[in-house]
Amino acid sequence: MKFLAEITEGLGISWSALRANKMRSVLATLGIVIGIVTVTLMGAAINGLNQAFIKNVSAVGADVFYVSRYKWFNASYEDYLNMRKRPKITVVEADALARQLTLADAVAPEADNDDSVKYRTRSASSVDIIGTTEAYLQTSGVDVAAGRFLTAADAEGGQPVCVIGNDVATNLFRTDPPLGQRIKIESQSFLVIGVLAKQGTMFGFSLDNRVIIPLRQYLGLIERDPNIDIQVKAAGLAHLDEAREELEQVMRRVRHLRPDQPDNFSINQQDEIVQWFHKQTATIAVIGLFVTSLALFVGGIGIMNIMFVSVVERTREIGVRKAIGAKRRNILLQFLIEAACICLFGGMIGLSIAWLATLAVTQWLFPASLSGTIVVLSLLVSLLTGVISGFLPAWRAARMDPVEALRSE
Amino acid sequence: MGAETVHALRDVSLEIQRGEYVAIMGPSGSGKSTLMNLIGCLDTPSAGHYGLNGLSISDLDDNQLAEIRNREIGFVFQTFNLLARSDALHNVELPLIYAGVPADDRRQLALEALTQVGLADRIHHKPNELSGGQRQRVAVARALVNQPSILLADEPTGNLDSKTGAEIMALFDDLYRKGNTIIVVTHEEDIAKHARRIIRLRDGLIAGDEKQVEGRKSGVEGKTSSALGSRPSMLDRP
Numbered sequence: 158m159k160f161l162a163e164i165t166e167g168l169g170i171s172w173s174a175l176r177a178n179k180m181r182s183v184l185a186t187l188g189i190v191i192g193i194v195t196v197t198l199m200g201a202a203i204n205g206l207n208q209a210f211i212k213n214v215s216a217v218g219a220d221v222f223y224v225s226r227y228k229w230f231n232a233s234y235e236d237y238l239n240m241r242k243r244p245k246i247t248v249v250e251a252d253a254l255a256r257q258l259t260l261a262d263a264v265a266p267e268a269d270n271d272d273s274v275k276y277r278t279r280s281a282s283s284v285d286i287i288g289t290t291e292a293y294l295q296t297s298g299v300d301v302a303a304g305r306f307l308t309a310a311d312a313e314g315g316q317p318v319c320v321i322g323n324d325v326a327t328n329l330f331r332t333d334p335p336l337g338q339r340i341k342i343e344s345q346s347f348l349v350i351g352v353l354a355k356q357g358t359m360f361g362f363s364l365d366n367r368v369i370i371p372l373r374q375y376l377g378l379i380e381r382d383p384n385i386d387i388q389v390k391a392a393g394l395a396h397l398d399e400a401r402e403e404l405e406q407v408m409r410r411v412r413h414l415r416p417d418q419p420d421n422f423s424i425n426q427q428d429e430i431v432q433w434f435h436k437q438t439a440t441i442a443v444i445g446l447f448v449t450s451l452a453l454f455v456g457g458i459g460i461m462n463i464m465f466v467s468v469v470e471r472t473r474e475i476g477v478r479k480a481i482g483a484k485r486r487n488i489l490l491q492f493l494i495e496a497a498c499i500c501l502f503g504g505m506i507g508l509s510i511a512w513l514a515t516l517a518v519t520q521w522l523f524p525a526s527l528s529g530t531i532v533v534l535s536l537l538v539s540l541l542t543g544v545i546s547g548f549l550p551a552w553r554a555a556r557m558d559p560v561e562a563l564r565s566e
Numbered sequence: 567m568g569a570e571t572v573h574a575l576r577d578v579s580l581e582i583q584r585g586e587y588v589a590i591m592g593p594s595g596s597g598k599s600t601l602m603n604l605i606g607c608l609d610t611p612s613a614g615h616y617g618l619n620g621l622s623i624s625d626l627d628d629n630q631l632a633e634i635r636n637r638e639i640g641f642v643f644q645t646f647n648l649l650a651r652s653d654a655l656h657n658v659e660l661p662l663i664y665a666g667v668p669a670d671d672r673r674q675l676a677l678e679a680l681t682q683v684g685l686a687d688r689i690h691h692k693p694n695e696l697s698g699g700q701r702q703r704v705a706v707a708r709a710l711v712n713q714p715s716i717l718l719a720d721e722p723t724g725n726l727d728s729k730t731g732a733e734i735m736a737l738f739d740d741l742y743r744k745g746n747t748i749i750v751v752t753h754e755e756d757i758a759k760h761a762r763r764i765i766r767l768r769d770g771l772i773a774g775d776e777k778q779v780e781g782r783k784s785g786v787e788g789k790t791s792s793a794l795g796s797r798p799s800m801l802d803r804p
Contacts, residue, residue, distance in 0.1 A: 159666035166663050173651040477647040480608060481708065482636020482664040484629045559608045563643070 188456030193507025288375020314373030476562025496547020504539025640709025
């Protein structure tokens, strides 16, 4: 109760002090405003990047394993050299997996290579040509926007048909409707039976610049004996660990590995990309927040300076308060509250500006978003800046000798 | 710091009873400010002893002194020393805030104190909206609101014209008749004459301590209470 009264008194004093020195308060606050804007925007940018990434990644799904020659992440150069000696993952192995796995919903071999694609007189180079089966629809998370995907019959080597990515559709066909048209890869012409929904980019690479053709045609046309990836969709998220275990055992059996031999293949998961990405953004966040918090630090020094001035100006008031019974703690609290108020005020202005900036950045540059955590954190940080930078001036005020203070002009 | 130690007060020994009206007089440099700071518990003596209401003030720390000032002393300053940005009511409430009095009681007590000094109709005026005399009345109300043992006034009329000065002194006379203990520090004879006892200081020594019987009808038994001595003062409950 008593403490509450002190806080109320402190708030009242700081409010009237701020109002009495409007220009000075605004200038003092400016440093905090700039600090909070930069820190908050940094946080918002990282937050936005994370969200965008998760959105892209989640299309693929957490329940899909990728059997590859290479481990995706956390491999040293030495590991890489060793992995290069591993045997290729083959189509035969994919077939074996498809037959033997019991905890998998779908198994899709994926062979891919860059090649050029022609439509009439137009051509696109460096298009990702993917040879696969109908199971790819389940494992890869692609959506068909128009037409249909490959069927089992197509994959078995029926008609030369293809499903094209969004970029290919717009680049090659421009305004022509692509369905039912024919495109040419190497010497073979393919009937376009489907167009994929737009997927966006990952790490700056477009996921829409691709053409999916049946595996049989790929083997005949692009590579006879490719090193492929095998995508395995687990039967359910609940049994992910068992599914992975089974996959490893079956793959070892297919490769006739003895128990003492290490795996000569890698099983990768989406999860690893997510972790890797979070590690990258965390590094950016640490560096970025350090740099931006320097701005906040400078703002804090400004507050400290202004509080020293305020204490000197109000020496007499401090003397009067002490004479009528204010203890050190009362005076300390009064000035701490004042500093905290200035900073909190600056923090709120900073947040408003950052919010507007976030909207602008999202509109024109990249996705950014202010989360509740960032809002609360930045208000706490500004409060803390106020308390820390106000402490020294407040302490000086609290320790003043009332006789001296009353004598001052 | 010089090599020579200067004693602002030496061999001052005096006793002031509850309900007394005392003037402390002396030219500048006589040590009257130092004596006032000691009596007001703003300072502690470097040597000697000061007792107030049976409490030994000499060995208290900063915060304990603040508490004593809050409870026992009501200050009235020459320059009023009101908080410029707060209205009269809030200025008077201030000692009660530091005393931890709940908001409702605080307001009630402050209103009573302001009524006592005749400013019940000015409670929401800021100091710059009040005349000098009114400001000093607010200051007196602030000094009284905690019902202190001593009302300690330092040149209370120094910044007022003689007419308003006389009004403030009339207020003091009235408060004295109601039983308050009043100590006025001044260098003006006219002001000192309102008191019933005048203590004169010169060069840090007590140069005179006289009772004046006229003015107070009931009269105080002439106890020649002050003396020069090596033992410093006691200000004690009767």
